[in-house]
Amino acid sequence: MNASLLAGRDVKQLLLEHPDIDLLLSKLESKQITGILSPKILEEITKEINLGKQEQKTQIGRTIAPINPPKIKQASRPHGLEHYDISLFETNANEVDVNLEVLFEITGNSITEGRKEDINSFFNNRFQRISAMIRQQGLPNRPITISKLIQERRSRSGYSSSTTILGMVNDPKYTKKGHFMFVLEDEGAEIDCICYKEEDNPNPIIKTGLMQDDVIAITGSFMDNNDIFRVDEFHRPPLRRHQKKSSEDGVSVAFLSDIHVGSKTFLEAQWIKMIEWFHNDPLAKTIKYLVLSGDVVDGVGIYPNQDKELAIKDLYKQYSRFAELLELLPEWVECVLLPGNHDAVRPAEPQPALEPEIQSDFNSTTFVGNPCSFRLHGVDLLSYHGKSIDDFVSMPEVSYEHPVEAMKEMLRRRHLAPTWGKKTPLSPEPEDNLIIGKIPDIFVTGHVHGHNCSEFKGTTLVCSSTWQDQTAYQRMLGFQPQPCILTIVNLKTHASASIPFA
Ligand SMILES: [Fe+2]
Numbered sequence: 366m367n368a369s370l371l372a373g374r375d376v377k378q379l380l381l382e383h384p385d386i387d388l389l390l391s392k393l394e395s396k397q398i399t400g401i402l403s404p405k406i407l408e409e410i411t412k413e414i415n416l417g418k419q420e421q422k423t424q425i426g427r428t429i430a431p432i433n434p435p436k437i438k439q440a441s442r443p444h445g446l447e448h449y450d451i452s453l454f455e456t457n458a459n460e461v462d463v464n465l466e467v468l469f470e471i472t473g474n475s476i477t478e479g480r481k482e483d484i485n486s487f488f489n490n491r492f493q494r495i496s497a498m499i500r501q502q503g504l505p506n507r508p509i510t511i512s513k514l515i516q517e518r519r520s521r522s523g524y525s526s527s528t529t530i531l532g533m534v535n536d537p538k539y540t541k542k543g544h545f546m547f548v549l550e551d552e553g554a555e556i557d558c559i560c561y562k563e564e565d566n567p568n569p570i571i572k573t574g575l576m577q578d579d580v581i582a583i584t585g586s587f588m589d590n591n592d593i594f595r596v597d598e599f600h601r602p603p604l605r606r607h608q609k610k611s612s613e614d615g616v617s618v619a620f621l622s623d624i625h626v627g628s629k630t631f632l633e634a635q636w637i638k639m640i641e642w643f644h645n646d647p648l649a650k651t652i653k654y655l656v657l658s659g660d661v662v663d664g665v666g667i668y669p670n671q672d673k674e675l676a677i678k679d680l681y682k683q684y685s686r687f688a689e690l691l692e693l694l695p696e697w698v699e700c701v702l703l704p705g706n707h708d709a710v711r712p713a714e715p716q717p718a719l720e721p722e723i724q725s726d727f728n729s730t731t732f733v734g735n736p737c738s739f740r741l742h743g744v745d746l747l748s749y750h751g752k753s754i755d756d757f758v759s760m761p762e763v764s765y766e767h768p769v770e771a772m773k774e775m776l777r778r779r780h781l782a783p784t785w786g787k788k789t790p791l792s793p794e795p796e797d798n799l800i801i802g803k804i805p806d807i808f809v810t811g812h813v814h815g816h817n818c819s820e821f822k823g824t825t826l827v828c829s830s831t832w833q834d835q836t837a838y839q840r841m842l843g844f845q846p847q848p849c850i851l852t853i854v855n856l857k858t859h860a861s862a863s864i865p866f867a
Pocket residue numbers: 623660707812813814
């Protein structure tokens with residue numbers, strides 16, 4: 366009444382329930398509204414009051430100049446993987462024909478009988494080929510044989526008489542004081558060697574160590590009254606920055622390994638999620654090849670009590686199921702499949718391709734042995750399952766968490782699996798087929814169920830991800846795998862993308 370307003374029965378209840386009657390009245394007064402207060406007027410003014418309150422909340426202070434709208438940021442990705450730039454993956458796989466050339470794999474060419482002569486020839490071949498690579502870069506002295514060094518022991522003592530020898534490493538170990546000791550052996554003799562740990566300028570080999578059966582050259586001299594050769598310098602095959610080749614076609618290659626179909630821990634739901642992605646995502650349309658680097662099934666009898674962890678207990682049914690799962694991929698994807706230590710081939714490396722009876726279940730798949738060098742549209746790839754990483758982890762810098770360090774070590778010594786008689790069974794072929802003759806443009810491994818995609822001296826290193834969840838054995842060791850990550854590399858731009866599905 367005081368505000369010259371007449372409130373009828375229809376607004377009485379609304380006024381009684383109004384949250385801020387004073388504000389309402391002053392608003393009506395400022396708008397010079399008097400007379401009968403209808404529900405419509407009341408509703409309109411209440412709306413204005415609420416809007417004003419909201420604006421007050423968001424606007425702190427006065428706007429004295431227009432503010433640029435905030436830039437939209439991409440949300441952080443699961444697994445901490447980087448975003449990729451789709452413009453670097455331009456060509457649809459459907460637009461180009463398959464261009465795959467296998468350069469080396471062992472299938473049909475394993476000729477060893479496993480005799481002593483075969484083993485000798487295997488090691489001699491390695492010694493000669495890696496020695497030739499080491500000599501290529503130029504050594505400080507002309508190398509002599511170890512037997513000549515022993516004969517001339519007296520004249521080759523002391524710091525001033527440096528000598529270079531070539532040989533194969535045996536029994537590498539660290540002393541309690543951190544010095545590095547080993548035996549070096551060539552075709553005729555062997556000698557004990559030591560590299561002292563010097564605090565000011567430590568030799569890099571002290572940090573990384575060497576592997577049993579590595580081929581190296583060393584420069585040093587005998588110490589007084591001692592038959593141990595003191596090493597000052599180590600020489601390895603040269604590892605210059607590699608100039609990657611690029612394809613004219615901008616199609617991509619994707620990498621996976623260790624699918625372990627047949628195991629109860631195979632992640633089928635995530636596989637289906639990836640299949641849907643393959644059919645719908647623009648990046649997937651550029652994927653012409655899928656490289657599967659071994660352990661595609663879990664196998665049978667690979668480790669004690671494995672049957673308790675198997676969902677499919679028949680080996681052939683495991684492969685048939687995997688063939689069905691691959692069949693779900695779009696028709697433009699061509700697979701390259703090599704075996705691993707869980708597959709149905711001999712464990713000794715190089716391993717041949719899966720047998721024809723298994724191959725007959727699969728479409729659009731090229732079966733090769735392990736390791737395999739091949740060329741896709743002019744780009745050189747080396748794919749190796751990676752069993753020898755089990756040996757490389759004995760080196761101080763290599764661990765199952767950082768398997769890519771093992772890959773770098775393989776490139777440094779130009780050998781995929783140097784050590785005989787430990788965790789990696791080797792087939793003593795007359796030629797050592799595990800030597801890395803040419804540095805590849807893309808080097809890929811699997812086996813350790815981790816994931817990595819990085820660059821090393823101009824080569825792309827891919828540690829392909831698994832499709833198996835943590836196993837009971839891994840849980841016991843406290844190892845956390847990185848499953849369900851598809852790594853994609855474009856053959857023209859060499860851009861990479863890692864897409865998680867778990
Ligand atoms: Fe595996």
